[in-house]
Amino acid sequence: AQKVTQAQTEISVVEKEDVTLDCVYETRDTTYYLFWYKQPPSGELVFLIRRNSFDEQNEISGRYSWNFQKSTSSFNFTITASQVVDSAVYFCALSEASSGSARQLTFGSGTQLTVLP
Amino acid sequence: SAVISQKPSRDICQRGTSLTIQCQVDSQVTMMFWYRQQPGQSLTLIATANQGSEATYESGFVIDKFPISRPNLTFSTLTVSNMSPEDSSIYLCSVEKGLVSWDEQFFGPGTRLTVL
Secondary structure: OOEEEOOOOEEEEEOOOOEEEOOEEEOOOOOEEEEEEEEOOOOOOEEEEEEEOOOOOOEEEOOEEEEEEHHHOEEEEEEOOOOHHHOEEEEEEEEEHHHOOOOOOEEOOOEEEEEEO | OOOEEEEOOEEEEOOOOOEEEEEEEOOOOOEEEEEEEOOOOOEEEEEEEOOOOOOEEOOOOOOOOOOEEEEEOOEEEEEEOOOOHHHOEEEEEEEEOOOOOOOOEEEOOOEEEEEO
């Protein structure tokens, strides 16, 4: 069975600090997909990134970067030079290829990030 | 990407009543899902809305409580039946447009339901 663990329930940082959000996953599939979503106070879910299990290249997008390590089953997310607008709940999610045509996501419990001015 | 709208955006309902939530997408999509997010919690998949056939429900969710329709490739409804305060949650519709690979899932803005 698939499982996603986000051990950090809440993180507070001061603006301009770097912050890393941890995500550890469990799956028996060799083919799977990992996602990060942002949920600001307004409630909508904003897609940030998708990574498949065969692509371990780290990715950088502006102030955001992701570190995927299959050896430790982790897919961590780093925000560089954080800003107040980054304050949100961040969810890591997993989708297994064996789920067939129903490509549902299993979400972690989320990490509430607060960036203080 | 996909633009998804949900109606209503929020509602306050009385115990024992039912509410139907609509999800409309601006383009045809292959997959549509319904999720529930209880207060302060993560998202849990309720069911996959199948076009032209019965929805596929996850463990712990049943059709009598959460009937779902999907009459075409751009629209779906979720009904929360015989509501109780425990049903107070955000209900989110999500869609996936990919045909052969796992594409990103896009989420609607959610329907914030409070049951008194």
